[in-house]
Amino acid sequence: MATLVAPEDFSPGEDALAINRACQGWGTDEKAIISIxxxxxxxxxxxxxxxxxxxxxEDLTKQLKSELSGDFxxxxxHWILDPVERDAVLANEALKKARPDYRVILETAYMKSPEELLAVKRTYQFLYKRSLEEDVASHTTGDMRRLLIxxxxxxxYEGEEIDEGVAHSEANILGDEIQGELSRSLRGDPTDEFSAALRAAIRCIRNPKKYLQKLLCNVINNMGTDEDTLSRVIITRAEKDLKEMKELYLERNGRSLEDAVSSETTGDYKAFLLTLLGNQEF
Incomplete structure (x- = not known):
């Protein structure tokens, strides 16, 4: 279930006016923007x-970029983008990093229906005048390139009658690859990205919620929080299944995801993430 509960009655015009007022004067009213x-x-x-x-x-995204800063x-x-556009933007940003974030590409591929993935790819082409496959190829090499392409x-195919079988079949194919000669040699190096990508792909297919919960554990509990990944998971799941992920996180870690976010983030960024997690104080 989603953690976001939106009002049934609202006025987009009034919200636009309120956001504009929050951006006027010497200081931006971030709390007002979050509350809307x-x-x-x-x-x-x-x-x-x-x-x-x-x-x-004026484009609202450009206005907010000029008024706000940092992780917030x-x-x-990212939050105010249409979900399909957001997925395309996240994929592009992931590929442009000094070390491309393969997890974003795997999530885009395996946590979307075929129709949703096609929509993301079309939007990517429209925004960047290149195909997603072309950019994957130009920003990766070797086995990682072959996997992500x-x-x-x-x-x-995601027909109702065989959906589960197809998912397990894909996972088993990747599992066989991990257990093959190449991957056996790679497992000697726990930092190897290709074998890590194969394992992540299997987790995405077999249990997406568990994969994302584990991802949250890793990005929060390691030395230094990975804010980009933390934001991505919360933003992309707040309207889908973030409530179940919160329950998994509590069961696995013995403390709530809200507590973890509160201890690892600050200021308006913290307030915004807690709002998406269902906190009604903001």
Whole structure:
């Protein structure tokens, strides 16, 4: 279940006006922005962006980028994007990193239906004038390139009667590859990205919620929080299954995800993430 609870009745025009007021003067009213955008679903956020453009002849994302900064700015600007556009932007950002983040590409491929993945790829092409496959190929090499191109290129049938069998079949194929001669030699190095990517792909297919919960544990509990990954997981799952992931996190770690986020983040960024986690104080 989702952690986000959006009001049934709202006025996109009034929200646009309130956000604009929050951006006026000497200091931005971040709390006002969180109180509005942190409680609106994807359809409502789209209406707010359209209303803002119509009233002020300015893109809301650009306005927020100019007013906010740091992890909070990146998180909220990702949040207000249409989900398909957001997935395309996240994939592009992941590929442009000094060390491309293969996890984002795997999540894009395996946590979407075939139709959703196709929509992301079309949006990627529209935004960047290149295909997702082309950018994967230009930013990766060797076995990692072959793996990632394969997962974003394949069309997976998801008929109701055989969906589970197809998922386990894909996982078993990857499992066989991990157990093959090449992967056996790679397992000697726990830092090897290709074998880690294969294991992540299997987890994505077999149990996406468990994969994401483990990802949260890793990015919060390791030395130094990985804010980009923390934001990505919370933002992309708040309207889907973040409630179940919170329960898994509590069961696994003995403390709530809210407590973990509170201890590892600060300021408006913390307030925004806690809002998406279902905290009603903001």
């Amino acid at each position: 955008l942190g409680h609106r679903n994807a359809a409502q956020r789209k209406q707010i962006r359209l209303a803002y453009q119509e009233i002020y002849l 700015e990146r998180a909220i600007c 394969a997962v974003v290129s394949v069309y997976r």
